[in-house]
Amino acid sequence: MIQKQTFEFLAELADNNNREWFMDNKQRHDAARENVIDFAGNLITEMHKIDPAVSIELDPKKCVLRIYRDVRFSKNKTPYKNNFGISLPTTGVKAGGAEYYFQVQPGKSFIAGGYWxxxxxxxxxxxxxxxxxxxxxxxxxxxxxxxxxxxxFRDQDKLKTLPRDYSADNENIELLKLKSFIAWHQLKDKDLMKADLVEKITAICSKIYPLNVFLRNAIV
Known part of the structure; x- marks a missing residue:
């Protein structure tokens, strides 16, 4: 489960997104990250049973994304993310392609899958x-x-014009216009702090699994 202290740290970080505050609370960050890493390890084990393409050899530490933001090309110069993300690729140990993604963020946590x-x-x-x-x-x-x-599924970001090589009368044109192929489900904070969180997430991901298989088969 995700601990209450992890949510508290992220909520306070969102209100104090600066290096001085972060360094003063570095131990809290490290404890929260360890909580997420421990959870990622449990999630990998169970997700491998749902989708064997999620390698049991995945390193939980590498699956938990860094909290530091890349601000080089962003107008938003706040240095830290206000969430923890867990990326579970289905292409071995490298990201890219169809995957599952779990985000911990106060009031905005979710589980997703597909190809962004x-x-x-x-x-x-x-x-x-x-x-x-x-x-x-x-x-x-x-x-x-x-x-x-x-x-x-069709309501996500799509082209305003026709994709190259496809005509307007194609029976699948609305799917062909999509820029991403994502399924996502928002989760309540209270649900993330329950002991059955891994089971809840894997149950949802079992419904995403056929989508990821379709996408993987397309790009092999």
Missing amino acids: MPEAAHLKAIRQEIDYNGHDLKTIVDDAGFVKLFGK
Whole structure:
């Protein structure tokens, strides 16, 4: 489970996002990060049972993203993220491609899966798979249980114009316009502090699993 102290640290960090405060509270950060790393280890073990492509060899420390922000190209110059993220790739031990992602953030925690903003070659391959086997993807994302958990898959960020090589009368055009292929479900803070959190997340991810299989098959 995620400890109450982890949420308290993140909430205070959001209100004091500066180096002086962070250094004064470095021990709290380290304790909160260890809490998330411990949870990541348990999550990897159980997720491997749901999706064998989540390697049991994943290092929990490497799966927990650094809290330091890259501000080089951002107008927002605050130095720290106000969340902890756990990335579980399905391409061995390297990120990139279809994955599962868990974020701990007071009031904004969520579990997600799929492929966010695929690189050009992968996006082309995914669109080709949709063009050839769009029915398979529709079966996944239009399932009543999927929609109840994740909402309408087609409503995420998409092109305003037609993608290259595809016409407006293509039966899968709304799926072909998508820039990302993500399913995400918001979680309540109180649920993250319960002992059954791993079971809850893996149950949700079992519904994301067919989507990730479809995406992986497209880019092999």
